[in-house]
Amino acid sequence: MTLTSRLTQSIEILFEDQFDIFRRGGIFRVPTRPGDTGTTPLRPESVVYLPRTRKTVTLDAVAGYDPGEFSRNTEFSKVVENFGEGDFPHPPIYLPTIFSEELGALEGDTLLLNGIAFTYAGTFDSGALQNLSTLDDLKVVPPDFQTTLSNRGQAPTDSATAELFEEMSSGSFEWFSTETIALARLEDLDEWMPSVNIISFMALYPKHGEVDLETEARRLATVFQGAVHVKSSEGVRRMFFTKAVEGSGFADVVVPLLLGGLIIFSSLMGSIVDREREIFTYSALGLSPPNVGALFFAESAVYSVIGGMGGYLLSQVVAKTFSFLGRMGVMTPPEMNFSSLTSVSTILIVMAVVMLSTIVPALRASRSANPGVARKWKMPMPDGDRLKFVFPFTVSEVDFAGILSFISEHFANHSDATLGSFAAKNVTLFKIPGAKGGADAIGIEAEISLAPFDLGIFQKFRMYSSEFEIEGIDEVVVEIQRVGGTPSSWYRSNRGFADELRKQFLLWRSLPVQTIEHYRAQTEASLTGAESAS
Known part of the structure; x- marks a missing residue:
């Protein structure tokens, strides 16, 4: 999932006394982001240009890390020693050996990433980075969502929802090869390329041994929209905070829904008698019985949309009126639930009742239609042999x-x-x-x-x-x-x-x-x- 700057700042403020907090992210294509869907094969920020040799290479992604995590985690220090440390005229960037040789890059060269100047700081150990993993056995490199979607039978350019990826197991994900990505400081990507940089992960390291990891993980899960993994002496545990969804008052709406369905049913049944000549005209023009029935379903679909949306807008007006009268002291407004789930569910229920009330009238209308032609071609009888x-x-x-x-x-x-x-x-x-x-x-x-x-x-x-x-x-x-x-x-x-x-x-x-x-x-x-x- 993509973490907003407000969320990361809130976590840092709440837990900075007990944890060293580091972010991970970078520049890569995310199907849940509208700008990252479509048929464009290469994104401009994936191209690195070296003016000295006039050569370019195309990156799959740019992984961003906090330099402090490389000194805090010995496994990270094996990837690059002294990551991001030093005096550079431009933000440092690290390339895999194969791309460095292809560009003919030398340490200190100025590289252009999407027109932004970076200083080539050297290569990194691709093998060591490939072997790194998170507590839930995911790679620390950016995920390859396009290949992941392709493996599920979807087009790589299709959009997707965050829920789709949350429901997938970790083994279903594909990851970019460490031979085709670059490394940079996350803070530099935040500063120079904020529109395309993504914060996708946060790692919290306890500052001392007195921190109760499981208690703090539970506390973090209540403010974090997603899973929180914690490693303790008992192993790795996955925590997330959810609320139970409850519903009530269904008995109060059953009778109105039945009345509404019967009104639609009787109206359509009556219209069939009034529109017999119209139905016969459709048949004469070549419409088959299923097509005639589909016309009634289309008419009901219009009724359902108007009824659902019109009822929602009318309820808003009535609620505003009651609220105004309540402030004037005329009446006590009733308690109303305007949550998005309730509103959408109500609209869908109304639309479903209208469409269900159309089934019998549509079948009767289709039976009244006589197309005048055989529904299936029949081979003629032979003349002798x-x-x-x-x-x-x-x-x-x-x-x-x-x-x-x-x-x-x-x-x-x-x-x-x-x-x-x-x-x-x-x-x-x-x-x-x-x-x-x-x-x-x-x-x-x-x-x-x-x-x-x-x-x-x-x-x-x-x-x-x-x-x-x-x-x-x-x-x-x-x-x-x-x-x-x-x-x-x-x-x-x-x-x-x-x-x-x-x-x-x-x-x-x-x-x-x-x-x-x-x-x-x-x-x-x-x-x-x-x-x-x-």
Whole structure:
């Protein structure tokens, strides 16, 4: 979590007599901060420039520490000796060896971090820093929130809440490598880069052995919004202060809520009778029953928002009025709870009651709507051993060429008769000159075996484009000739085959443009090769 300066100052004032208090933080991307979300790959403060060699390196983060902790903690002193101590013309900064060599930096060089001058004070021991950990086994380097979000299946540029990270276990976090960060004094980052510097951790070291660590940790937990870890002779303990959430008065609002729900229910049921012609008009325009029902839900959603927010604003006005009358001595104002949790909960309850009251009216409205078309496409009956129908898809002339190669590839993937719902062989593309209003029609043909294969269902399949009433749009004609298998089994198996073909058409519409162009070119090459061969 991010610690505000007011909080850190308060803790220092309260506990400075018993503890040496040090802060940790730095400059790194935090998804809970609005400015740190988005698609920008590099933040300006992550770039270090050395004017002498005119070279730059990109840092993942800049870790900030108090120099006093390096003298107080022997493990920290192994990272950098005399951290931040010395006479520097600019704030000192320490780089890992790999970045120092890449820049060609020498101690005393002036480096620019986001345009701010720093003095290169030397390198630090990356291995020693990597081995350091907190009492709850977390690293002391800045966390890599972007990689942490990616591991959870979220986009690295997504925003996040503090509660999300608080609920995660320590093992779920990723940390920046010590080979890709720099070290600086936290006070320098506070002074020169306050807008991007973050205080994320505080370490308290007892000044003498008489300090009761557990008692002081409990006292700190009451003023600190987060976990407090304390190490004593009994081990490491985690403490945090919470308050129980209680609710009361639910029985007093049940009756008003039921009355409100019944009013909405009766109003919508009555409007269905009054709006029958409107519902029939929607059906005539092509709206399906679910769409008609969704209109009633949308109407109720407006009512719920207006009711929830309007009721909240009205309650504020009434409360102000009662408060004014109370000050005038006219009446004693009742006690009211205006906490954010109560207000939001009340609004959500009102919205939920309104939406629940809409379920039955919306279902009735959807049943009153008759779309006038079959809800599911049905394959026509065959004429003897021949089945011909217009496939329930219209495609552009340009797209159909690519679809043929796409379907041909799908058939090629089903050449084995032991797998899948069908098997295809002898798949070829063909052209019918002048068959489409004077233009050439193109198509695909194959020999298909349908599952279950032990029934011996075998057929010849042809699919080609045909002229449609809209210029530039083709309809798809499918012709199937039964060769083997009983007529009933053949027709029944073709239902699944037609559904499989339909899925491929739906999948085609989701392909990227580059893939579509690839299939178009493949069809043109196949048809051109066939003409040359003939």
